[in-house]
Amino acid sequence: MKQYLFCLILCLSGINLFAQDRGLYWKYKDYDGAIALTVPRWIIHTGSWFADEKAQRKLIRKVRKVRVLVFEDQDSPVTKRDVEKFSKKARKRHLESMLTVREDQTRVEVWAKERRNKLRKVVILVREPETFALVSFRTKMNIDEIGQLLKDLPKEFKGKSDKPLLPDNVRSVIRI
Amino acid sequence: MKKTFWLLPIFLMIAAAVPAQNDAILRFFNQYVEDERFTVVSVSPKMFSLVSKISTDDEDWEKFREVVGDLTGLRVLTSDSISNGVALYKEALSKVPTGEYSELLTVRDGQENVRIWIKDKGNIIDELLLLVGSPDEFVLLSLTGKIDLDKISNLTKGLNVKGVEQLEKIKTDKQ
Numbered sequence: 001m002k003q004y005l006f007c008l009i010l011c012l013s014g015i016n017l018f019a020q021d022r023g024l025y026w027k028y029k030d031y032d033g034a035i036a037l038t039v040p041r042w043i044i045h046t047g048s049w050f051a052d053e054k055a056q057r058k059l060i061r062k063v064r065k066v067r068v069l070v071f072e073d074q075d076s077p078v079t080k081r082d083v084e085k086f087s088k089k090a091r092k093r094h095l096e097s098m099l100t101v102r103e104d105q106t107r108v109e110v111w112a113k114e115r116r117n118k119l120r121k122v123v124i125l126v127r128e129p130e131t132f133a134l135v136s137f138r139t140k141m142n143i144d145e146i147g148q149l150l151k152d153l154p155k156e157f158k159g160k161s162d163k164p165l166l167p168d169n170v171r172s173v174i175r176i
Numbered sequence: 177m178k179k180t181f182w183l184l185p186i187f188l189m190i191a192a193a194v195p196a197q198n199d200a201i202l203r204f205f206n207q208y209v210e211d212e213r214f215t216v217v218s219v220s221p222k223m224f225s226l227v228s229k230i231s232t233d234d235e236d237w238e239k240f241r242e243v244v245g246d247l248t249g250l251r252v253l254t255s256d257s258i259s260n261g262v263a264l265y266k267e268a269l270s271k272v273p274t275g276e277y278s279e280l281l282t283v284r285d286g287q288e289n290v291r292i293w294i295k296d297k298g299n300i301i302d303e304l305l306l307l308v309g310s311p312d313e314f315v316l317l318s319l320t321g322k323i324d325l326d327k328i329s330n331l332t333k334g335l336n337v338k339g340v341e342q343l344e345k346i347k348t349d350k351q
Contacts, residue, residue: 098223103215114226143229 024078024086024134025069033074039066059149062141069134076132083125095121105129117143200271201305201318205253213258214314219250224321243331247321254315265289265309268316277305280325287311294323301325 029036041064048060071078087097090111099110111123119141126133208214228245232238258264269291277293284290288310295303301323308315319328 096222097220098226099220100218101216102209104212110223112222112226114222117229119226143226144231147230147232 023089024082025067025136027082028069028071028078031071031077033071035068035070035072037068039068041065055149062139062145064138064140066138067134067136069132071132073130075130076127078127078132083127086125090123095123114143119143119146200273201268201316204268204271205251205316205318208253214253214255217250217252217254221248221321224248224250239327240331243324243327246323247319249318249320251318252315254313254317256313258312258314261309261311261314262287262289264314265307268307268309268314272305272307277303280304288313294325304328 025036028034044063044066045061048057051057051060090097093113094115095111095113097109098112099108101108105128107125107127109125111121111125112119113121119139121136121138123134123136209216224244224247228241230237231241255261272293277295279291280294281290281292289308291307293305294301295305302320304317304319304323306315306317306319319331
């Protein structure tokens with residue numbers, strides 16, 4: 001009986017894994033010119049050692065997995081329909097649209113999933129005629145922790161400059 | 177049975193009328209949402225709710241959080257390099273359902289026109305609509321939620337979105 005139960009759990013987890021993210025990243029990661037990378041948690045953790053500020057280190061360590069897909073200086077194969085499909089799928093997976101900015105031909109969309117007062121996933125999409133970028137990261141960051149981190153971060157990270165934050169800054173942050 | 181029969185169409189008519197109030201402005205927004213001359217910013221209710229949960233010791237942030245907590249949406253359509261800003265302003269102006277909104281503020285400074293409307297139920301302001309038009313600039317801003325006019329200028333520091341700074345005029349006018 002135990003073995004059956006174990007098999008069932010294994011099968012279900014397999015299905016779950018398969019269904020996790022068969023979206024834009026998986027469709028285009030092997031395309032010509034695509035820069036696609038998945039950064040696992042242990043690399044993120046290691047990378048956090050090089051951060052200068054303690055608050056930054058703390059913030060970095062809250063990120064569990066990062067996926068990046070970039071097409072730069074070429075016609076992106078990602079179509080409008082793909083993005084619409086992504087939006088549909090995202091909503092099904094309880095991701096909610098947080099912010100949409102369009103300036104000239106640049107579009108930035110931020111999606112996020114929050115459950116039980118924790119930020120679980122953030123997806124940022126940037127579309128330009130010759131650039132496409134998708135950044136997706138999983139976290140388990142408590143909302144209160146974000147407040148604490150904001151408090152700990154040095155002033156220059158709190159966006160207290162006179163320049164408008166949106167949309168120029170969103171673009172530059174994503175390009176980094 | 178008869179009562180229910182009559183109540184249903186009345187209910188349906190009310191339900192249809194409520195979203196229609198804001199339809200003209202929404203249509204105007206949607207008409208230009210893909211126009212590359214404009215910058216479009218749209219903030220969802222979820223974003224406001226998420227931000228309102230983040231508390232810090234920072235005084236400015238707390239003021240911002242206080243305002244944001246009761247907001248449910250923000251849409252901004254703005255352009256600072258167009259040739260027909262005044263025409264667009266007049267077009268948008270003609271689409272404001274004046275019966276639903278009450279005018280809060282009107283400023284005409286040279287060729288720049290600023291108008292702010294509010295939609296309120298009793299003491300609660302549900303929506304704030306801002307229009308700015310000058311020969312080379314146009315701003316349409318729609319803010320929904322429970323809006324406190326005394327605190328709304330705090331949004332300008334926190335949001336830093338083009339056009340939002342016009343909300344400072346409410347504060348100036350009140351003083």
